Amino acid sequence: xxxxxxxxxxxxxxxxxxxxxxxxxxxxxxxxxxxxxxxxxxxxxxxxxxxxxxxxxxxxxxxxxxxxxxxxxxxxxxxxxxxxxxxxxxxxxxxxxxxxxxxxxxxxxxxxxxxxxxxxxxxxxxxxxxxxxxxxxxxxxxxxxxxxxxxxxxxxxxxxxxxxxxxxxxxxxxxxxxxxxxxxxxxxxxxxxxxxxxxxxxxxxxxxxxxxxxxxxxxxxxxxxxxxxxxxxxxxxxxxxxxxxxxxxxxxxxxxxxxxxxxxxxxxxxxxxxxxxxxxxxxxxxxxxxxxxxxxxxxxxxxxxxxxxxxxxxxxxxxxxxxxxxxxxxxxxxxxxxxxxxxxxxxxxxxxxxxxxxxxxxxxxxxxxxxxxxxxxxxxxxxxxxxxxxxxxxxxxxxxxxxxxxxxxxxxxxxxxxxxxxxxxxxxxxxxxxxxxxxxxxxxxxxxxxxxxxxxxxxxxxxxxxxxxxxxxxxxxxxxxxxxxxxxxxxxxxxxxxxxxxxxxxxxxxxxxxxxxxxxxxxxxxxxxxxxxxxxxxxxxxxxxxxxxxxxxxxxxxxxx
Numbered sequence: 001x002x003x004x005x006x007x008x009x010x011x012x013x014x015x016x017x018x019x020x021x022x023x024x025x026x027x028x029x030x031x032x033x034x035x036x037x038x039x040x041x042x043x044x045x046x047x048x049x050x051x052x053x054x055x056x057x058x059x060x061x062x063x064x065x066x067x068x069x070x071x072x073x074x075x076x077x078x079x080x081x082x083x084x085x086x087x088x089x090x091x092x093x094x095x096x097x098x099x100x101x102x103x104x105x106x107x108x109x110x111x112x113x114x115x116x117x118x119x120x121x122x123x124x125x126x127x128x129x130x131x132x133x134x135x136x137x138x139x140x141x142x143x144x145x146x147x148x149x150x151x152x153x154x155x156x157x158x159x160x161x162x163x164x165x166x167x168x169x170x171x172x173x174x175x176x177x178x179x180x181x182x183x184x185x186x187x188x189x190x191x192x193x194x195x196x197x198x199x200x201x202x203x204x205x206x207x208x209x210x211x212x213x214x215x216x217x218x219x220x221x222x223x224x225x226x227x228x229x230x231x232x233x234x235x236x237x238x239x240x241x242x243x244x245x246x247x248x249x250x251x252x253x254x255x256x257x258x259x260x261x262x263x264x265x266x267x268x269x270x271x272x273x274x275x276x277x278x279x280x281x282x283x284x285x286x287x288x289x290x291x292x293x294x295x296x297x298x299x300x301x302x303x304x305x306x307x308x309x310x311x312x313x314x315x316x317x318x319x320x321x322x323x324x325x326x327x328x329x330x331x332x333x334x335x336x337x338x339x340x341x342x343x344x345x346x347x348x349x350x351x352x353x354x355x356x357x358x359x360x361x362x363x364x365x366x367x368x369x370x371x372x373x374x375x376x377x378x379x380x381x382x383x384x385x386x387x388x389x390x391x392x393x394x395x396x397x398x399x400x401x402x403x404x405x406x407x408x409x410x411x412x413x414x415x416x417x418x419x420x421x422x423x424x425x426x427x428x429x430x431x432x433x434x435x436x437x438x439x440x441x442x443x444x445x446x447x448x449x450x451x452x453x454x455x456x457x458x459x460x461x462x463x464x465x466x467x468x469x470x471x472x473x474x475x476x477x478x479x480x481x482x483x484x485x486x487x488x489x490x491x492x493x494x495x496x497x498x499x500x501x502x503x504x505x506x507x508x509x510x511x512x513x514x515x516x517x518x519x520x521x522x523x524x525x526x527x528x529x530x531x532x533x534x535x536x537x538x539x540x541x542x543x544x545x546x547x548x549x550x551x552x553x554x555x556x557x558x559x560x561x
Contacts, residue, residue: 003028006035007170007264010057012373016382017060020522020540032061039266046194047181048257050271119196120203122344124313129304132312133355135288139281139321140356144363146254146276147328151368153258155375161262162379170264177263181256189213190242190249195275198249202278202318203344213238213245214282214314235290243283250279262376269372270339273329274322281321285314316352319344324356328364331371333357383540385519391512393550398507400514400546401528401536410536413437415447415478420459420492421471427456436527436534437477437498446527446534447477449502450494462492504529505538511546518543 005013005026013026025031039054067073112119161167185191190198206215216238257272289312291298292305305311323340327333337353369388370378377384403410411426413435426435433452439445462469468490474481475492484491504527505514517523518540526538548554 003030003034005031006038007266008262009053009268009373009376010035010060010266011053012376012380012382014057014060015373016377016384018522019384020518020524021383022524027061027064029061029065032058032065035061035266042266045178046185047178047267048195048253048260048272048275049266050195050268051266052270053268054266055268120200120319120344122203122205122315122319124205124316124349126310126313128313128316128349128352129311131300131304132288133352135284135317136320136352136355137359139277139284139317140324140327140359141363142280143277143321143324143326143328143356143360144366145328146273146280146325147331147360147364147372148367149254150258150273150329151370151372151375154261154372155379157259158262158376158379174263174265177256177259181260184252184256188245188249188252190245190279191252195271199271199275199278199318199322202282203315203322205313205315213242214286215239216242234293235286239286243286246279246283250276250283253279261372269329270326273326277321277323277325278318279321280325281318282314284321285312285317288312288317289314316349319349320352320356323353324360327357328360329372331361331364331374333361383544385515385540385543387519389547391515391547391550393511395511395546395550396507397505397509397511397514397528397538398535400511400542401507401538402542403536410534411435412441412444412534413450413475413477414441415439416474416476416481418475419471420463420469420473420475423455423475424459424471427452433524436502436537438534444534445532446502446504446529448498448500449527450477450498454497455494458494458497459492466490466492502527506530507535511543514538515543515547 005023005028013023017023017026035054036058039051039058042049043051161173166173193201201212201214204212206212206217216236217233218236219233253272253276257269257276261267261269261272292301292311295301296305296307296311301311319340323336326339327336330336332339333354336357337350340353341347341350370386374384374386411430411432413423413426415437417440434449435452435455436449437447439447469492470489473489473492475494477494477498479495481491481493503517503521503523505517507528507530509528514526517526524540527534528536528538
């Protein structure tokens, strides 16, 4: 198996990695290579999945591989995660320059064939009116309900896959879902075409030259208006047939997306969620359009919709519905509006998008506070501290740190009294990611912290390269080791791999402050001291276990295995 991490969306794991946890191999070269190839095949297969989430994973893999070319980033995990919790001005400039180059490259390649930089370019000829905020908010309610239904259904199915024999046959599951998708989607023209083409058709406004079934209106033979200013018209038989097909497509998309997302293949969620919202929005838009045409004397239409005017744009409702459903699933608001603007170029319709996005989030939050990515993080037990969670308990660092009173003492290294054999034995007997370095085990005065991944290769290289380094050689973490006495073996100096300023807190630091530190700095561990004396260590897993315990949850049920 070359790349077991190439499946899935990748966003839950990327969020976990940016918060300070390391999943080895998740950003490797085999992962980016295989996921890039399989993503093309998965999207072109016609399954109800998207490419945006997996492309975020691919981009992070590329960034990680490029970091290996520069020692400034390859040896500094903090530099790699600058964007995760704080955004320095220099990083903002670098991101802007990278986006500029990407936009120029995209414009030069012209992948969409329309000389546009956006995937679903829209250009409506009718402005929106204040009275239309009511159906826009209704679409936001639908998006919140859809998001709740999808998250609960998908998590239940993924949990069943994880805890039953179904998880042992991932290839068979993919084949079955693909076969079901092909059988049920082919008879309907709106599920038979690719999801991107479907969304583009639903977003489009009906012009004089449109041949889509959605534009089968009854035209007035005496109409002499320009092509771009076609008034509202009564729906023809093609529109009513399209509504029935769209209703069936909506039900099919809702059900099949629940079972598709999370399979052992690259699968994103943006495009399927937008498709569900676009279908619902287009049907609502057609309904409002026909109400305005047949009942233009009603109070709600009288002030802004005159007979023979182009009042309602159903494509706009499709765009708002797409934003609402995407917001209900991901719980995004500001970034969602920006994404929709980037996808469509519709700057004039920011307010309807904002109204739908905020409404969908409020409705979805009423049934559960977590989005789909946070739900998968909890399902997989990743050590992730969500910035939305608040910790208001009055416990202290000494209540959570390891070791506890009933546990063996903390494994430490001394600065000048341990041999190479002692250090190697400690590495073999433990699986810790690092070790505190103290003056002596009796004084426990903290000197620094050394990472396991730095210690092991340093000892191996010293045995190969340095003459005289043997098992009973003394390991020194001091700057100037004492002179050799008699036939003493050559010492091993490891001062260069020692972190002299590890992050520390006192034993009386409130856990509320500790949680905030771990969350904002992306720490993996923190040392607990009192007047410079080492007392214990706090890891992110200890913090998560304590938070679960305070919330009356099983501390061991949420941890990554």
